[in-house]
Amino acid sequence: MLLVVYGFLFTTLLSMKLPGASDGAGWSAYLLVGTLAWSSLAECATRGASSLLEGRELVRKLAYPIELLPLVPSLSSTLLLGSGAVVVIVLGGVSGYLPWNLAALALPVVMLLHLGLALGLAWSLAGLNAGLRDVGQILPLLLTALMLATPVFWVASPEVIPGIEPWLPYVEASPFTHLLNAWRSVLCAGRPEVPCPPLGEALSSLVPYSLGALVLGRIVLARLEPLILDEI
Amino acid sequence: MSQQPVLEARGLGKAWRTYPSGWARAKEVLSLGAVQTHDPFWALRNIDVNLPPGGALGVVGANGAGKSTLLKLFAGATPPTEGALRVKGRVAAMLELGAGFHPDLSGRENALTTGVLLGCTRQEMRRKTEEILEFAGVRAAADTPLRTWSSGMAMRLGFATALAVQPDLMILDEVLAVGDLDFQKRCVDAVSDFREGGGSLVLVSHSLYDVRQICDQALWLEGGECSGQGDPARVTGLYSAWYGDRAGQGETVRDAATNPGRDRPRITQVKVHGTRHEGAMDTLESGENLSLEIHWENPKAEPVQLGVTFTRQDRTLVAASGTQLDGLIVRGSRGVARLDLPCFPLLAGRFTPVVHMLDAKGIHRHHEKPTERDLLVTAGTRELGLVRIPSFWSFETEGQGDAIPDGVNQSPAEAKV
Numbered sequence: 001m002l003l004v005v006y007g008f009l010f011t012t013l014l015s016m017k018l019p020g021a022s023d024g025a026g027w028s029a030y031l032l033v034g035t036l037a038w039s040s041l042a043e044c045a046t047r048g049a050s051s052l053l054e055g056r057e058l059v060r061k062l063a064y065p066i067e068l069l070p071l072v073p074s075l076s077s078t079l080l081l082g083s084g085a086v087v088v089i090v091l092g093g094v095s096g097y098l099p100w101n102l103a104a105l106a107l108p109v110v111m112l113l114h115l116g117l118a119l120g121l122a123w124s125l126a127g128l129n130a131g132l133r134d135v136g137q138i139l140p141l142l143l144t145a146l147m148l149a150t151p152v153f154w155v156a157s158p159e160v161i162p163g164i165e166p167w168l169p170y171v172e173a174s175p176f177t178h179l180l181n182a183w184r185s186v187l188c189a190g191r192p193e194v195p196c197p198p199l200g201e202a203l204s205s206l207v208p209y210s211l212g213a214l215v216l217g218r219i220v221l222a223r224l225e226p227l228i229l230d231e232i
Numbered sequence: 233m234s235q236q237p238v239l240e241a242r243g244l245g246k247a248w249r250t251y252p253s254g255w256a257r258a259k260e261v262l263s264l265g266a267v268q269t270h271d272p273f274w275a276l277r278n279i280d281v282n283l284p285p286g287g288a289l290g291v292v293g294a295n296g297a298g299k300s301t302l303l304k305l306f307a308g309a310t311p312p313t314e315g316a317l318r319v320k321g322r323v324a325a326m327l328e329l330g331a332g333f334h335p336d337l338s339g340r341e342n343a344l345t346t347g348v349l350l351g352c353t354r355q356e357m358r359r360k361t362e363e364i365l366e367f368a369g370v371r372a373a374a375d376t377p378l379r380t381w382s383s384g385m386a387m388r389l390g391f392a393t394a395l396a397v398q399p400d401l402m403i404l405d406e407v408l409a410v411g412d413l414d415f416q417k418r419c420v421d422a423v424s425d426f427r428e429g430g431g432s433l434v435l436v437s438h439s440l441y442d443v444r445q446i447c448d449q450a451l452w453l454e455g456g457e458c459s460g461q462g463d464p465a466r467v468t469g470l471y472s473a474w475y476g477d478r479a480g481q482g483e484t485v486r487d488a489a490t491n492p493g494r495d496r497p498r499i500t501q502v503k504v505h506g507t508r509h510e511g512a513m514d515t516l517e518s519g520e521n522l523s524l525e526i527h528w529e530n531p532k533a534e535p536v537q538l539g540v541t542f543t544r545q546d547r548t549l550v551a552a553s554g555t556q557l558d559g560l561i562v563r564g565s566r567g568v569a570r571l572d573l574p575c576f577p578l579l580a581g582r583f584t585p586v587v588h589m590l591d592a593k594g595i596h597r598h599h600e601k602p603t604e605r606d607l608l609v610t611a612g613t614r615e616l617g618l619v620r621i622p623s624f625w626s627f628e629t630e631g632q633g634d635a636i637p638d639g640v641n642q643s644p645a646e647a648k649v
Contacts, residue, residue, distance in 0.1 A: 060309055060327075064349070131261035223264040229310045230249050 025097050026193040030184065032088065034152040037183040040081035041118055041176070042143045047073035048122025049139055052130040056232045066228060067221055070122035078115040082107065088187055103189035103199045110186045110203065113210040117179055120213025127217075127224040130232055150176040155195055175209035182206045236320065238401050238432040239283040239306060243315035246301050247272035272313070275301040276456045279315070283449075285400075288433040290443030290464055292471050293453035299436045302453065303327055303405050306434055321400025322351050326390060333386060335379035339370055342378055343393045350397045360396045367422070368392035369415065388415055395422050401432045420446070440468040444614050469580030469611045497536050499601040501527040502587050506576075507607065514603070518580065518611040518620065522573040524603070526587050533565045535592040540571055542583045542607070550578060550618055556594040577620045580611040 051069040058064035085107055092098025129135040156171045158164055164171075171177050185202035188194040196202060221228075249270035251257040256269035276298040283289050291299050304310045305317060307325030333342045343364045347357035365371045368388040370381070378386055394402060404423075423446060427433060437443055443450055443464050450467035452460040459474070460467045503525040507514035516522055530536060539554030553571060555562055562569070584606050589598045 058349075060304075128261060132258055134258070220264055223266075224261065226311060227249065227261065227265060 026188075026191045029092070029098050029188050029191055030155070030194050031153065033184050033187045034180050036081060036084050036088070037114070037180055038147055038150065038152045038176070040077045040084075041114070041121070041179065042147065044073050044077035044118040045121050045125055045143060046139060047077070048118075049125035049129040049136045051122065052126045052228065052232060053133075053136075059229070059232050066126075066225060067123065067218075070126040070217075070221075071119060074115060074119040074122045078111055078118055081114065082111045085111075085183075085187060092187075092190070098188065099190035101189035103186050106186050106199060106203065110182045110206075113182060113203065113206045114179065116210030117175060117206075117213045120210070120215070120217035123214075123217025124220040127221040127228065130228045131224050146176065150174060151180060157195055160195075175206075175213065178202070178206045178209055236285075237282050237318075238285050238287070238320050239281060239289075239434065240318045241279055241281040241305075241315065242317075244279040244281070244302075244305060244312050244317055245274065245277040245314040246298075246305055246310065247274045247313040248301075249273070274456055276305070276453075277314075279451075279453075279458055280461075281451065283401075283432055283434070285432055286427060286430050287449065288427055288435065288447040290447030290450040290468075291434065291436045291453060292438075292440060292443055292450060292468060293459075294475070297453040298456040299453055300327065300405060301456075302451075303403050303434065303436060306401075307403050319401065322397070323401045323403065324350050324394040324397055324399035325403040326394050327403070327405045333378055333390065336377050338375045338377055339365065339368075339381065339385075339389055340374045343389060343396075346390075346393050347397050350394070350399065352397050357397075364389070364392045364396045367395070367418070384412075391419060395426060398426075398429075399431065401434065402426065403434045405436045406438065440472060441616060444468055444616075463612070465614050466610065466612055473580055473582040473608055473610075495531045497528065497530040497532075497534065497589050497598040499526060499528050499587050499589055499599050501525075502585075502601055502603050503527075504585070504603050504605075504607070509605070510608070512605060513582065513608040514605045515608040515610060516576060518578060518609050518615075519575050522576045522607075524571045524573075524585065524587070526569040526571065527567075528562075528569065528589060529566045530562075531565060533563065536562050536598065537588075537590040537592065537594045538562055538569055539588040539590065539594075541586050541588065542578065543586060544618075545582055545584070550581075550583060554588075554594070556590075561592060576609070578609050579615055579618060579620060581609055581618065583607045583609065 048070045051073055052059065052066055055064065055069040058069070059066055088098065089100070089104050089107075093100040125135065125139065129139075151171065154161060156164065156168060156177065181196050182202045182205075184194055184196040185199045188196060189199065197205070250273045251260070251270050259267050260269045279302065281289065291302060293299050301310075303325065304327065305312050306319065307323060307327060308319065309325070309327065333346065337345065340361055343361050344354070344357045347360065347364075348354060352360075365374045368385070368391070370385050370389055373381060373385065381389075402423075420442070423433065423435075427446075433446070435443065435447060447464045449462060450460075450464035451458060452467050452471045454474075460470045504514050505523045505525060506521050507516045509515075524540060526538060526540075528536075528538070537554060537556045537560075539552060539556070541552045542550045544550050553573070584602050586600055586602045588600050590596060591598065
């Protein structure tokens with residue numbers, strides 16, 4: 001539903017087209033995959049941030065290991081995104097809007113990398129929010145700002161947005177840019193006009209971010225664990 | 233059975249965190265604990281516990297004494313700040329009944345998932361579910377979501393589930409007091425069975441009766457520190473004496489004693505015999521002999537009555553003895569009276585003995601003088617109440633029944649009575 005609105009807004013009203021494309025189909029695919037992946041990650045961040053507080057009964061009374069609670073939203077959001085991706089692949093291929101491509105076989109790989117990033121994010125946010133409730137309060141604002149700062153609705157290329165060059169290093173440094181690139185490389189390979197790095201490059205550049213997020217999340221949670229167990 | 237303790241604590245202490253301000257908290261959290269801005273609030277310190285397999289520890293203490301903190305440490309719900317803690321085997325902690333229950337799941341599903349969380353296998357729990365529902369008396373509602381249940385039903389289910397998982401150590405916080413009388417009785421029976429089956433127990437209860445009956449060691453916490461530890465009868469006796477003392481703060485019988493007028497009959501000195509002087513009190517084991525030596529003066533040599541009352545700190549008059557009650561009258565201008573109280577029958581508690589000198593009719597109080605120190609009575613037995621009543625049992629039973637010494641529950645002290 002949201003995608004229909006976005007598609008209408010960007011292709012018809014704003015008549016945006018990808019460079020080298022005759023119609024809006026490539027742009028729609030670009031938007032579709034971007035929003036799917038982003039909304040899954042954002043949902044995981046929101047639910048992950050509150051996961052320890054929601055499961056506090058388990059932690060307090062059954063001494064449940066705290067690192068398992070953020071795993072629930074991470075796994076469920078990633079699996080949901082994965083099944084969404086399967087639907088996109090099947091329907092895209094059947095309708096011809098998104099022709100089948102062998103790159104789709106890398107879906108499990110990108111899901112695994114996505115899970116790493118999502119879980120790392122959920123661990124960090126869950127720990128911080130359990131110690132400091134304000135984190136959960138400002139998170140929606142932060143996520144909206146991040147969404148706009150990440151190439152979800154725009155393309156990080158001077159061909160599409162003239163004058164973006166000074167900002168490109170920052171965009172390139174963002175783990176979320178690499179996440180969306182990876183998803184688009186896997187799902188949009190049937191439409192060469194969709195701008196994304198080659199599959200191998202897109203996936204391998206996401207690996208350090210994914211692992212880094214996991215390590216960071218684990219450190220944050222471990223450092224805050226004594227405090228959380230006292231306060232939750 | 234190995235004699236390695238199920239629960240062993242050495243110098244255990246727990247400090248909760250308090251923050252002077254919200255910013256201080258933010259600094260500590262956002263620096264991931266690198267900046268420590270909290271002030272420690274010691275809820276518990278220097279606690280030593282050794283609970284052998286099959287043992288039962290009762291924890292008593294006023295609100296805020298650190299009982300729940302101690303149980304949280306035992307249950308592993310919070311790490312100790314100092315000291316060493318070792319817990320062996322499967323622990324089922326019920327710090328609050330119905331913990332971990334989900335309101336949208338049915339009673340049956342909740343029993344199953346909780347059992348699995350406590351470490352049972354799914355098959356094991358499926359087998360036991362009927363038994364659990366039966367024990368909790370909630371079979372009729374077993375398949376309705378828990379949010380439609382009454383709180384009592386949920387608590388009963390929680391208790392039944394924890395019992396069914398057969399833990400090595402069961403931790404109960406004030407949970408024997410849930411449910412109706414019938415369920416409470418079944419709980420106590422089930423806990424006894426659990427212990428007979430070799431299970432260990434840590435119990436927090438405000439019911440000193442339960443602690444005395446169920447536990448074989450007791451720990452009295454006060455302000456986070458151990459105020460008494462060991463035999464449950466002794467520890468609960470000390471605790472109730474202290475508690476009665478605290479409850480009676482304010483005006484005491486001691487303060488209310490009257491002063492004699494000039495040249496009026498007066499008590500000059502009261503000596504207590506048969507007690508040990510400990511701290512600010514004279515202590516006496518219940519059942520020992522007590523005697524009071526009362527020195528008196530009566531310048532006008534008018535006939536007077538003497539009396540002694542024992543008043544608890546909450547101003548309950550517990551016992552009294554008077555010359556008038558025994559049909560006596562005291563004459564003379566000065567003298568010493570001796571009151572012997574053999575086999576002192578009051579049980580554990582703190583009492584203020586007051587000597588009264590009254591007119592011949594026992595109406596006007598010439599003088600009241602409390603003893604120098606309060607009397608602390610300790611009771612090493614499991615007897616309950618304020619006094620020991622002389623009692624003898626005899627039976628006429630039919631069939632195979634007979635009342636013979638049990639040999640299990642009977643302590644030497646009980647045999648004496």
